[in-house]
Amino acid sequence: MAALNLSNMKPEDFKEFMNSFDTVLTDCDGVLWIYSEIISGSPQTINRLKEIGKKIFYVTNNSTKTRDELYKKSQDMGYKSDKEEVVSTAYLAAKYLQEQGFKDKVYVIGSTGITQEMDMAGIKHTDIGPDHMPSSLPQLISQKLDPEVKAVVVGFDEHFSYPKMLKAASYLARKDCLFVATNTDEQFPMNTELVIPGTGSIVRAVETCGARNAFVVGKPHSYISEFLVKTHKIDPTRTIMIGDRCNTDILLGKRCGFKTLLVLSGVSTVNEINSWKESSDEELRQLVPDFYIGKLGDLLPMME
Amino acid sequence: MAALNLSNMKPEDFKEFMNSFDTVLTDCDGVLWIYSEIISGSPQTINRLKEIGKKIFYVTNNSTKTRDELYKKSQDMGYKSDKEEVVSTAYLAAKYLQEQGFKDKVYVIGSTGITQEMDMAGIKHTDIGPDHMPSSLPQLISQKLDPEVKAVVVGFDEHFSYPKMLKAASYLARKDCLFVATNTDEQFPMNTELVIPGTGSIVRAVETCGARNAFVVGKPHSYISEFLVKTHKIDPTRTIMIGDRCNTDILLGKRCGFKTLLVLSGVSTVNEINSWKESSDEELRQLVPDFYIGKLGDLLPMME
Numbered sequence: 001m002a003a004l005n006l007s008n009m010k011p012e013d014f015k016e017f018m019n020s021f022d023t024v025l026t027d028c029d030g031v032l033w034i035y036s037e038i039i040s041g042s043p044q045t046i047n048r049l050k051e052i053g054k055k056i057f058y059v060t061n062n063s064t065k066t067r068d069e070l071y072k073k074s075q076d077m078g079y080k081s082d083k084e085e086v087v088s089t090a091y092l093a094a095k096y097l098q099e100q101g102f103k104d105k106v107y108v109i110g111s112t113g114i115t116q117e118m119d120m121a122g123i124k125h126t127d128i129g130p131d132h133m134p135s136s137l138p139q140l141i142s143q144k145l146d147p148e149v150k151a152v153v154v155g156f157d158e159h160f161s162y163p164k165m166l167k168a169a170s171y172l173a174r175k176d177c178l179f180v181a182t183n184t185d186e187q188f189p190m191n192t193e194l195v196i197p198g199t200g201s202i203v204r205a206v207e208t209c210g211a212r213n214a215f216v217v218g219k220p221h222s223y224i225s226e227f228l229v230k231t232h233k234i235d236p237t238r239t240i241m242i243g244d245r246c247n248t249d250i251l252l253g254k255r256c257g258f259k260t261l262l263v264l265s266g267v268s269t270v271n272e273i274n275s276w277k278e279s280s281d282e283e284l285r286q287l288v289p290d291f292y293i294g295k296l297g298d299l300l301p302m303m304e
Numbered sequence: 305m306a307a308l309n310l311s312n313m314k315p316e317d318f319k320e321f322m323n324s325f326d327t328v329l330t331d332c333d334g335v336l337w338i339y340s341e342i343i344s345g346s347p348q349t350i351n352r353l354k355e356i357g358k359k360i361f362y363v364t365n366n367s368t369k370t371r372d373e374l375y376k377k378s379q380d381m382g383y384k385s386d387k388e389e390v391v392s393t394a395y396l397a398a399k400y401l402q403e404q405g406f407k408d409k410v411y412v413i414g415s416t417g418i419t420q421e422m423d424m425a426g427i428k429h430t431d432i433g434p435d436h437m438p439s440s441l442p443q444l445i446s447q448k449l450d451p452e453v454k455a456v457v458v459g460f461d462e463h464f465s466y467p468k469m470l471k472a473a474s475y476l477a478r479k480d481c482l483f484v485a486t487n488t489d490e491q492f493p494m495n496t497e498l499v500i501p502g503t504g505s506i507v508r509a510v511e512t513c514g515a516r517n518a519f520v521v522g523k524p525h526s527y528i529s530e531f532l533v534k535t536h537k538i539d540p541t542r543t544i545m546i547g548d549r550c551n552t553d554i555l556l557g558k559r560c561g562f563k564t565l566l567v568l569s570g571v572s573t574v575n576e577i578n579s580w581k582e583s584s585d586e587e588l589r590q591l592v593p594d595f596y597i598g599k600l601g602d603l604l605p606m607m608e
Contacts, residue, residue: 055427130437132436141500143498145497145498161466162506168500170499172499186513193474194445201512208501208509209491209499294442
């Protein structure tokens with residue numbers, strides 16, 4: 001387990017590093033931006049990598065936005081992106097259902113990010129938004145299920161509620177019902193007193209009452225890599241994954257045979273890496289990136 | 305792993321069986337009643353066991369009712385119970401907090417079963433009921449937390465919602481915040497198309513966003529036994545646990561050194577037991593009861 005600091009690398013080693021990949025998968029939040037703030041130097045670095053011939057993909061677990069919306073966000077922030085380069089989990093969920101030849105209706109726990117991707121893929125779905133508890137449990141239990149539903153897709157949903165759990169679990173009890181989750185991030189990192197539950201908390205609730213595990217399309221699950229290999233012919237051995245979160249970004253890279261670069265502008269820290277390096281737990285050692293650097297923009301002067 | 309059918313037992317073996325315990329812990333739903341229906345023969349059997357000198361405890365994971373309410377229900381159905389014999393998880397949650405010397409306020413995800421037990425124990429708590437999502441995420445995030453809260457108690461709550469997850473996770477991030485769950489049952493058994501999520505689904509959601517495991521007072525966790533040993537001086541080696549659900553009732557018995565008797569009037573079946581007996585998985589073999597019988601009432605004629 002290495003975890004080399006790129007900033008300390010000799011120029012010849014850095015050149016070798018740069019020649020070791022032709023495809024860059026970059027996480028978005030924590031690497032390119034933090035919510036609506038650009039991380040300084042990131043756009044120039046990504047644009048330079050593209051100029052020198054690297055294929056770029058923007059790979060995010062965010063399920064609340066469509067690919068179009070993420071593409072526009074990246075453009076607005078100065079990233080010279082193409083729409084095809086954006087790979088988001090709402091989009092992947094729709095792609096996965098298409099691959100399965102899905103022709104029925106999806107019960108969606110999520111937001112417009114998911115329903116709009118379903119619309120674009122021509123997949124029928126239920127409505128999103130609040131689903132409040134009726135005034136009594138017997139009323140809830142006397143509700144009718146939608147006979148067409150043959151898949152449950154779970155993403156981030158701030159209107160997640162007990163009636164949604166009940167419906168999801170009931171649909172999941174149907175024979176051949178597909179079960180897809182966008183991602184399993186437990187929390188959103190925030191610098192406030194509040195802890196903001198992530199999609200993973202919602203997924204665990206539905207998995208528990210549904211007594212089944214979801215097929216997860218987001219990082220660190222390998223579907224995203226299979227999709228890129230199939231659709232964009234990437235070569236995993238010539239690919240680097242850049243991210244700020246070891247248990248999603250770096251772990252994805254490790255599982256898929258990518259090189260891995262951690263940037264310290266987001267969630268994970270050097271102290272964490274150092275503690276994992278020494279761990280006797282193989283799962284923790286898997287979280288250690290091959291390389292790390294303060295922020296993505298620190299690469300730019302080294303590349304000149 | 306035996307799993308003897310009590311109905312096939314020779315009279316002398318049955319006598320030995322009856323002499324092997326002085327304390328009976330009985331589950332309620334599926335053994336004594338199913339929702340509001342008495343299971344025929346169960347009241348007479350429990351009352352006879354009491355008459356011949358066995359100590360009886362009614363042990364239920366149901367967190368929606370207070371001990372008083374469960375006591376009244378048992379009385380109405382013809383069980384010659386005492387209030388002290390009823391051990392429910394809402395009551396146990398309050399007892400546990402008292403034992404910890406808890407003096408602050410509890411954030412409750414649950415129903416009146418929990419808040420009334422808290423009131424009776426003199427423990428301050430937040431209100432229950434709907435907590436709907438404000439019209440936007442920024443509004444949700446700008447909410448204030450209650451500075452007094454130093455414990456989160458999670459039980460069954462049909463008004464469970466994303467804002468509740470956020471508050472629970474935020475309180476759980478506080479130093480020294482206690483985290484108690486009444487039980488972890490994944491689903492309520494129902495003979496309908498609908499699957500009714502149990503408290504366990506809610507607990508998993510909160511554990512995931514709170515990044516902590518709850519202290520569970522209900523079956524199959526051993527707190528209930530520790531409570532009975534301490535408060536009622538039961539002798540685990542002279543105790544039998546009767547239940548209809550192997551992963552709560554029988555597992556509790558196995559973990560606590562009780563004898564275990566499965567009744568087939570509820571969730572678990574003989575086929576399941578037989579498959580577990582053969583399993584190479586030690587955890588599944590632990591679910592196999594020492595004894596089983598069709599229903600509790602089948603014991604009565606054997607006792608005469």
